[in-house]
Amino acid sequence: MENNFTLTKEEIEQLTAVELLEKLYGKEINTKKNILEYIELTRILKKLEITPDKIQDTYNLIYEKIEALDIKPNTRMFLKNNLKSQLGKLVSEKDPKPTNHFIEFFKEAYPEHHRRKDFTWVLMDLNTISEEQLWTTLTYINKECLNHDLRLSLKEKQDIIDVIEIVVKRNNSRFINNLRNLKSLTDNLNIKLVSVGEIFKIKKLN
Known part of the structure; x- marks a missing residue:
């Protein structure tokens, strides 16, 4: 199959x-x-000797689309082997691992010239994210939404909620109150921050 674009x-x-x-x-690649x-069309990437990072991006996209299909193992x-071939x-x-959409927002919230060593730590292990880093990323997402x-x-929302949950479990009431003030985003995520005794939790709303 030949593409119609030069x-x-x-x-x-x-x-x-x-x-x-x-x-x-x-068109979509959903079948x-x-x-x-x-x-088959991606042969052009080999032919033109496109940089490895760009080829990896396209490879990852196709891989994710294959993973998302409701098909037999x-x-x-077969599709993965075709892609690898x-x-x-x-x-x-x-x-490649499935894309974590929070990480993608995190990268956008911290342009290259604003990244410290702890930025890399978060990429390696999300559990190391600081309250400041989460706040910066959430305010960035909120700004983009507004x-x-x-x-x-739904996947983006869940990835964001999963990281919020990591920090909420630390039970810092001051930070929780700041998150509550970010109401437009929590409404968008369809969640509410609640206290159960002395512990804070995320409640998903219907």
């Missing part, structure tokens, strides 16, 4: 994995057939 190496290097999917294929067709394995030799991680009409998916 993309240069320079153009591809400027695109995200999602943007490249739109340019090369122009076995669509995924196989798109894997042997079909899933096409791009596997060009990537460093052939079986000012740029960001709509959080």
